[in-house]
Amino acid sequence: xxxxxxxxxxxxxxxxxxxxxxxxxxxxxxxxxxxxxxxxxxxxxxxxxxxxxxxxxxxxxxxxxxxxxxxxxxxxxxxxxxxxxxxxxxxxxxxxxxxxxxxxxxxxxxxxxxxxxxxxxxxxxxxxxxxxxxxxxxxxxxxxxxxxxxxxxxxxxxxxxxxxxxxxxxxxxxxxxxxxxxxxxxxxxxxxxxxxxxxxxxxxxxxxxxxxxxxxxxxxxxxxxxxxxxxxxxxxxxxxxxxxxxxxxxxxxxxxxxxxxxxxxxxxxxxxxxxxxxxxxxxxxxxxxxxxxxxxxxxxxxxxxxxxxxxxxxxxxxxxxxxxxxxxxxxxxxxxxxxxxxxxxxxxxxxxxxxxxxxxxxxxxxxxxxxxxxxxxxxxxxxxxxxxxxxxxxxxxxxxxxxxxxxxxxxxxxxxxxxxxxxxxxxxxxxxxxxxxxxxxxxxxxxxxxxxxxxxxxxxxxxxxxxxxxxxxxxxxxxxxxxxxxxxxxxxxxxxxxxxxxxxxxxxxxxxxxxxxxxxxxxxxxxxxxxxxxxxxxxxxxxxxxxxxxxxxxxxxxxxxxxxxxxxxxxxxxxxxxxxxxxxxxxxxxxxxxxxxxxxxxxxxxxxxxxxxxxxxxxxxxxxxxxxxxxxxxxxxxxxxxxxxxxxxxxxxxxxxxxxxxxxxxxxxxxxxxxxxxxxxxxxxxxxxxxxxxxxxxxxxxxxxxxxxxxxxxxxxxxxxxxxxxxxxxxxxxxxxxxxxxxxxxxxxxxxxxxxxxxxxxxxxxxxxxxxxxxxxxxxxxxxxxxxxxxxxxxxxxxxxxxxxxxxxxxxxxxxxxxxxxxxxxxxxxxxxxxxxxxxxxxxxxxxxxxxxxxxxxxxxxxxxxxxx
Numbered sequence: 001x002x003x004x005x006x007x008x009x010x011x012x013x014x015x016x017x018x019x020x021x022x023x024x025x026x027x028x029x030x031x032x033x034x035x036x037x038x039x040x041x042x043x044x045x046x047x048x049x050x051x052x053x054x055x056x057x058x059x060x061x062x063x064x065x066x067x068x069x070x071x072x073x074x075x076x077x078x079x080x081x082x083x084x085x086x087x088x089x090x091x092x093x094x095x096x097x098x099x100x101x102x103x104x105x106x107x108x109x110x111x112x113x114x115x116x117x118x119x120x121x122x123x124x125x126x127x128x129x130x131x132x133x134x135x136x137x138x139x140x141x142x143x144x145x146x147x148x149x150x151x152x153x154x155x156x157x158x159x160x161x162x163x164x165x166x167x168x169x170x171x172x173x174x175x176x177x178x179x180x181x182x183x184x185x186x187x188x189x190x191x192x193x194x195x196x197x198x199x200x201x202x203x204x205x206x207x208x209x210x211x212x213x214x215x216x217x218x219x220x221x222x223x224x225x226x227x228x229x230x231x232x233x234x235x236x237x238x239x240x241x242x243x244x245x246x247x248x249x250x251x252x253x254x255x256x257x258x259x260x261x262x263x264x265x266x267x268x269x270x271x272x273x274x275x276x277x278x279x280x281x282x283x284x285x286x287x288x289x290x291x292x293x294x295x296x297x298x299x300x301x302x303x304x305x306x307x308x309x310x311x312x313x314x315x316x317x318x319x320x321x322x323x324x325x326x327x328x329x330x331x332x333x334x335x336x337x338x339x340x341x342x343x344x345x346x347x348x349x350x351x352x353x354x355x356x357x358x359x360x361x362x363x364x365x366x367x368x369x370x371x372x373x374x375x376x377x378x379x380x381x382x383x384x385x386x387x388x389x390x391x392x393x394x395x396x397x398x399x400x401x402x403x404x405x406x407x408x409x410x411x412x413x414x415x416x417x418x419x420x421x422x423x424x425x426x427x428x429x430x431x432x433x434x435x436x437x438x439x440x441x442x443x444x445x446x447x448x449x450x451x452x453x454x455x456x457x458x459x460x461x462x463x464x465x466x467x468x469x470x471x472x473x474x475x476x477x478x479x480x481x482x483x484x485x486x487x488x489x490x491x492x493x494x495x496x497x498x499x500x501x502x503x504x505x506x507x508x509x510x511x512x513x514x515x516x517x518x519x520x521x522x523x524x525x526x527x528x529x530x531x532x533x534x535x536x537x538x539x540x541x542x543x544x545x546x547x548x549x550x551x552x553x554x555x556x557x558x559x560x561x562x563x564x565x566x567x568x569x570x571x572x573x574x575x576x577x578x579x580x581x582x583x584x585x586x587x588x589x590x591x592x593x594x595x596x597x598x599x600x601x602x603x604x605x606x607x608x609x610x611x612x613x614x615x616x617x618x619x620x621x622x623x624x625x626x627x628x629x630x631x632x633x634x635x636x637x638x639x640x641x642x643x644x645x646x647x648x649x650x651x652x653x654x655x656x657x658x659x660x661x662x663x664x665x666x667x668x669x670x671x672x673x674x675x676x677x678x679x680x681x682x683x684x685x686x687x688x689x690x691x692x693x694x695x696x697x698x699x700x701x702x703x704x705x706x707x708x709x710x711x712x713x714x715x716x717x718x719x720x721x722x723x724x725x726x727x728x729x730x731x732x733x734x735x736x737x738x739x740x741x742x743x744x745x746x747x748x749x750x751x752x753x754x755x756x757x758x759x760x761x762x763x764x765x766x767x768x769x770x771x772x773x774x775x776x777x778x779x780x781x782x783x784x785x786x787x788x789x790x791x792x793x794x795x796x797x798x799x800x801x802x803x804x805x806x807x808x809x810x811x812x813x814x815x816x817x818x819x820x821x822x823x824x825x826x827x828x829x830x831x832x833x834x835x836x837x838x839x840x841x842x843x844x845x846x847x848x849x850x851x852x853x854x855x856x857x858x859x860x861x862x863x864x865x866x867x868x869x
Contacts (some may be wrong), residue, residue: 001103001113001136006078006201007129008041010086014132024136025130027343028101033070035344040068043080043094044219046232052091058084061687062190062232066215067116067389073104075211077116077142097126098415099139114142115201115209120194120216121146149154156195157272163249164199164269166259170247171200172300174227175208181243183228186250190216193230196249200228202280203268205299221246263319267309274314275296283308286334303327304334310346311339318353321346325361328803329368340369347763348380359385359394375403381812383410386441389434390417393427394437396437399479411442418442422449429453429468433476436483454486461487462501462708465508476510488516495521496558499565520809521562528566539580541810546585553585559584559593564595575612578602579619587623596620600628602633602666605829606698608676625765634661635670642677654678655694659703675706683710685719692733699741711755720759724767728774730756734780735789760790 004026005065011023022034043064050057061082068076078098086093101116119125122143130136157164173180185193191215201209214228221229221239231239233252240248240255249256259265271279283305306316307322316324325347335343366381382401387410390392402410415814421427421435432453446453460468477484495502502525505511513519513526522544531541544562546553555558563579564573573581578821579600582590590596600620606613617639620628627633638661644650650657658678661669681687682695695707710716710731721726732747734756760768768790775782 001140003102003141004100004138005136006037006041006098006100007136008032008038009083009129010090010093010099011129013498014085023132024134026136026138027311032741033100036070037076037078037098037100040076041078041080041096041098043082043084043096045092046219047234049082051086053682054080058082062217062230064190064215064217064844065117065120065194066226067211067213068314069211069213069238075101075103075116077101077119078121079721081127083127084487087346091760095126095128099143101142115147115206116142117197117209117212117214118145119143119192120191120198121148124454125398135462153198154275155196156192157199157275160249161269161273163256163259164267164272165262166256167196167200167249168203168265168268169260169262169806169851170257171204171212171228172262172265175204175212176300180227181245181247182224182226184221184239184246184248185230186230186233186248186252187230187232188252190230192251193217196230197228199272199481202272202277205284224767236437239446242663250740251315261319263323264300264305267302267306267316267320267323270314270320271305273308274309274312276309276312276314279308279312279314281307286331298504301327304331307335307343311335311342313342313346314673318355318358321351321354322358322361325358325365329361329365330373332368333682336374337377340373344369344380344554348384354388355392356392359388359392363395363397366401370398370401375401379403379406382406386410386438387414389431390414390421390436393431393434396434396441396475399441402441407442411444414438414442415444418444419446419449422446422453425452426594428749429457430470430472433457434472436480437472437476440480451481451486454483455490457483458487458490461505461509461511462498469509469511474510485517488513488519488522492522495525496562499525499528499562500569503600518550520551520556520559524549524559524563524566536590538567539571539577541582542581553593557589558594560593561595564593572598572602572605575603575606575610575616579612579616582616582619587625591625596624597632600632600636603639604632604670606669607671608673610673611643613673614639614646618643624799631665633666634664635666637661638666638670638674645674645677645681652688652690653694655682655691655703659694659698659700660662662700662702671702672706675703676710678703679707679710682707683716684731685723685729696737696744699743701743702744708750711751716755717759721763721767724770725774727756727759727771728778728786730774731786731789732778733769735782735785 005024006022006026006029008020008022008023010020011226012018016022022038025034030816045061053061056463064078064080065080066076066080068078072074075096078096080094080096083093083095085091097118101113110560122144123141123144133427166749167183170180170183174183185196186192191561197212197214197216201212204212207636213226214230215224215226216230218224218229218231221231221235233250236248239246240250243257247257268280271277282831286308287305302320302323304327307328309316311322324343328340328343332340344365347365351358362381363385366378366385369378369381376403382397383406385394386402387395389396416440418435422432422439426434427435436446436450436453438444445797447618457468459471461473477487491502491505497506499521502522506526507529511526527545527548531544545558545566549559549563551559567573568577572578572827584598587596590599597668599616603616603868617636621636621640628636638658640660641650641654642656645654645658658674662675684693695703697703720730730751734751736803737744760771763771772783772786775786
């Protein structure tokens with residue numbers, strides 16, 4: 001290299017003038033560089049410096065060794081010292097000797113040569129300009145390092161050891177972030193500042209230390225642009241409190257900024273305090289992994305430095321040990337056998353600050369070394385992991401890594417704590433399972449403690465499968481056959497009580513039943529999700545689950561209950577599915593499994609009109625060996641009755657039978673189902689007079705509402721239009737029984753006005769005549785009443801006659817609001833309510849409303865002449 005030299009001081013008049021100027025420069029240095037350098041190499045003595053110092057006093061003035069990056073990317077290394085009086089006798093002169101380093105500072109490219117800070121104290125620095133006309137040859141390298149007092153440096157490090165970690169973290173920030181605040185070092189001696197800078201450059205990669213700008217002394221720190229600035233105490237007073245601009249380390253006042261957590265910086269500080277600074281050079285020689293830098297943080301990853309430090313006997317905190325273990329787990333080949341052995345021993349030493357993260361990192365290193373390093377290398381980590389699992393709940397190491405002497409020694413040491421931990425129900429299930437693995441590794445028999453551990457683990461797995469089923473539990477179930485047997489047996493029992501939880505267990509974990517015993521409930525839970533229970537052909541899924549269980553329903557009837565819960569959950573099956581579930585296994589299996597009533601609920605909860613519900617009810621009543629509870633039995637009997645009514649297999653009295661069962665608190669759907677069947681049969685044409693009379697006299701709002709809904713079905717309207725006899729029959733029925741209670745009065749009013757009248761109005765004259773003929777054949781006044789019912793305004797008179805209020809001497813009721821179904825509108829299908837209309841004195845049914853035709857009987861008639869009672 002050719003490094004140009006520059007000398008600058010106050011000189012007598014010459015060709016370039018007088019005063020401060022460059023007095024000697026290596027040929028070829030451009031004027032622009034000189035102008036830029038002149039702004040960087042000035043010197044002002046300290047504020048308290050003597051105005052006319054002696055020669056001895058001049059030696060105590062601070063030296064300003066500085067490194068600056070110039071505008072073209074090159075660097076200028078300079079030393080400026082105070083020289084006292086100039087050639088004219090005026091005080092305030094100084095001499096600056098500078099060396100130009102032309103290679104641009106590049107953090108991504110190696111920079112040749114010594115670090116600039118090593119030039120501190122170099123004998124090559126001149127204290128005065130060379131004689132006029134003397135040649136100024138370029139230097140081949142940075143000025144040679146000066147003498148270094150290692151004892152003084154060690155004392156310096158010891159005195160400032162508590163600040164080193166924070167200082168190194170700030171230095172790292174300087175080279176990573178261009179906007180980082182400058183570091184201000186307040187020292188009485190500029191040599192101490194140089195030592196600070198040497199420490200900073202030592203921990204950095206060599207190429208980054210080459211361009212770390214600094215000055216060991218400046219009188220005006222606010223104007224300095226270097227990254228690290230040295231000042232004397234009186235010049236550092238105004239810099240504190242400006243954290244956004246300066247990080248001030250003031251040795252004179254024992255003050256420094258709070259350090260941010262940084263394992264790399266903390267490790268570097270520990271290395272310097274242990275006087276093992278050669279490790280920084282060693283870490284740079286470690287092989288980097290292919291494809292990138294040494295780790296996530298590049299050259300500032302704590303792991304490799306911490307691993308070398310521990311292997312060299314340097315004590316680190318938990319964060320450093322964690323970083324070392326994690327890095328070594330991924331770079332085991334980067335260390336030699338002796339270093340790996342020393343590292344594992346260092347990690348296994350007792351440490352009060354060891355936490356879960358460090359234990360986990362040591363475990364990862366142990367896994368990386370298992371089968372790769374000799375057993376004696378990893379044995380300290382095995383002992384550490386086993387002790388940690390017992391004392392703090394850490395994970396147990398892989399089995400078979402402990403030599404017999406170490407195993408016996410550790411078993412004797414840990415057995416009391418191990419048994420106490422196994423007996424402690426407050427410990428997490430995974431922790432207790434890990435203790436079982438430790439016991440197996442150490443040869444300690446857990447004895448009667450094993451069943452309780454298995455029971456706790458099974459309950460934890462069935463309650464929240466994902467939480468306990470981790471690496472420790474998975475490994476224990478694979479390594480400890482007796483534990484696996486007990487846990488699976490308990491899980492089978494728990495799954496019988498809560499099959500849904502058993503299914504969730506297999507959905508959330510890879511638990512395998514390979515090689516296990518019978519476990520019928522657990523085996524069905526394992527297949528529930530795969531076979532799509534809850535969707536698709538559920539009856540087929542039930543059959544497959546029962547087959548997969550491998551159990552006989554005679555020996556274990558609860559298997560049927562588990563299978564049905566897996567398929568249908570908390571909801572009953574549909575009646576069709578229930579029939580399919582009943583047929584292959586029979587009633588005895590369902591009764592023994594406790595699913596017999598579930599089949600009954602499937603029938604009684606089915607929507608009205610489900611014919612499968614009727615068939616199922618008949619089957620259940622026929623096969624039942626013991627009576628159902630009263631409400632459930634009434635519901636089933638209603639469904640059976642509905643089927644009999646539809647099939648016309650029921651004897652007389654089926655209306656009253658339906659009413660009696662409907663009053664026995666059955667399921668609402670079953671009552672609705674049966675009432676709909678009864679109403680449909682009453683409207684089917686030519687119903688028995690006794691059944692019609694039972695309907696009218698029942699005064700049952702629900703049955704009458706079902707009757708009204710059935711009358712509004714399209715098939716009834718179609719038949720009324722097409723069949724004059726049917727229309728005549730309905731008129732005769734709906735206009736009968738004037739003495740019946742208000743529910744019938746309201747119902748017939750709605751039926752006449754809302755159902756029959758719209759049909760009759762649309763009939764052509766021949767069909768109307770046919771209806772009248774049919775009514776005339778029935779006898780009585782039916783035909784006359786029908787003709788009067790059709791005439792406008794005639795309905796009121798007809799109503800009075802039918803209700804008796806038009807008889808001579810009858811006392812009419814006071815006027816009231818129109819009944820529902822008259823001017824108040826028809827009763828909507830399903831509406832069993834409505835106001836009770838007023839009636840005349842002595843009248844039992846004055847709710848006829850408009851269209852509420854009475855019977856053909858006249859005044860005083862009991863109603864129903866020629867019609868069905």
